[in-house]
Amino acid sequence: MRRDYTLGGLRKQDVSTDPMVQFELWFRQATGRNTVDSGATGESRSPTAGLPEWVEPNAMTLSTASPAGEVTNRTVLLKGITDRHFVFYTSYESTKGRQIAANPLVSLCFFWPHLQRQVLVSGRAEQTDRESSAAYFHSRPRDSQLGAHASSQSSTIESREVLEQRMEELAARYPVGTTVPLPERWGGYAVEPSKIEFWQGRTNRLHDRIVYTRPFDSPSETPWEISRLSP
Numbered sequence: 001m002r003r004d005y006t007l008g009g010l011r012k013q014d015v016s017t018d019p020m021v022q023f024e025l026w027f028r029q030a031t032g033r034n035t036v037d038s039g040a041t042g043e044s045r046s047p048t049a050g051l052p053e054w055v056e057p058n059a060m061t062l063s064t065a066s067p068a069g070e071v072t073n074r075t076v077l078l079k080g081i082t083d084r085h086f087v088f089y090t091s092y093e094s095t096k097g098r099q100i101a102a103n104p105l106v107s108l109c110f111f112w113p114h115l116q117r118q119v120l121v122s123g124r125a126e127q128t129d130r131e132s133s134a135a136y137f138h139s140r141p142r143d144s145q146l147g148a149h150a151s152s153q154s155s156t157i158e159s160r161e162v163l164e165q166r167m168e169e170l171a172a173r174y175p176v177g178t179t180v181p182l183p184e185r186w187g188g189y190a191v192e193p194s195k196i197e198f199w200q201g202r203t204n205r206l207h208d209r210i211v212y213t214r215p216f217d218s219p220s221e222t223p224w225e226i227s228r229l230s231p
Contacts, residue, residue: 004203004204005116005200005201005202005203006116006203007115007116007201008115008116008200009200009202009208010198010200010208010210012210012226012228015198015210015226017223017224017226018224019193019196019198019212019224020081020084022198022212023081023119023196023198024081026115026117026119026198027057027058027110029115030057030110030112030114030115031057031058055114056077057110057112058077058078058079059075059076059077059078060075060076060077060078060086060088060108060109060110061073061074061075061108061109061111062074062075062076062088062096062106062107062108063107063108063109064095064096064099064100064103065099065103065105066099066102066103067102072095072096074096076088076090076096078108078110079136079188082128082132082190083190084192084193084220085190085191085192085193086108086123086190086191086193087128087188087189087190087191088188088189088191089133089136089137089186089187089188089189090153090186090189091151091153091154091183091185091186092127092185092187093152093153093154093155093185094153094154095154097153097185098154100125100189104124104125104126105122105123105124105125106123106124106125106191107120107122107123108120108121108123108191109121116200116201117198117199117200117201118197118198118199119196119197119198119199120195120196120197120199121191121193121195121196121197122193122194122195122196123191123192123193123194123195124191124192124194124216125189125190125191125192126189126190126192127187127188127189127190128187128188128189128190130182130187133182133186133187133188134182136188137182137186137187138179138180138182142176142180143167145180146167146170146171146174147167148183148186149166149170149180149183150163150166150167150170151163152185192216192217194213194214194215194216195211195212195213195214196211196212197209197210197211197212198210198211202231205231206231207231208228209228209229209230209231210226210227210228210229211226211227211228211229212224212226213225213227
């Protein structure tokens with residue numbers, strides 16, 4: 001199966017000097033909050049018009065690795081960008097949580113097929129503070145909060161019925177109107193990027209790849225190095 005990519009191009013002279021600004025622009029376009037110039041025709045249109053509701057532009061593939069080099073990946077949801085860090089939430093005792101504790105270097109991949117685009121992020125993950133985790137946790141639907149207590153993520157469980165029984169017990173313990181506490185094992189991660197690549201599909205597989213690189217912990221005024229990569 002093959003598809004030719006013809007929606008647009010990406011030139012080094014047209015991108016922002018700041019990759020986070022460039023990401024915000026592409027993300028708005030992916031969610032349909034901005035129109036996209038087609039490049040070839042100069043016509044503007046909403047790229048998400050008619051997309052099904054299940055499309056989640058904030059979905060990203062998170063890849064982590066064990067100390068032995070075993071790589072795993074899964075899809076998680078970007079929940080915000082705070083202090084120029086990509087933020088998501090999960091169980092600290094999950095496979096990804098254990099791997100991040102041993103090796104904080106991670107990668108993220110956003111794939112927006114309706115724009116024929118990807119954004120690839122290489123970075124370092126660290127836990128967010130408990131106040132931020134609690135604020136997000138209590139913004140979630142009540143059943144999602146209970147689910148975080150019911151599930152010991154990535155551990156073996158006997159059956160679906162065991163999980164549903166735990167939910168029933170938790171619902172009785174924390175009836176509607178009471179506060180569900182933040183689990184000790186649950187919270188946020190903030191990913192500090194050191195490399196961000198913007199990929200625009202092009203015809204004949206001659207894709208556009210613009211990559212930004214900067215060492216970790218660089219002062220905010222340190223400029224990013226911007227390069228074009230061969231497809």
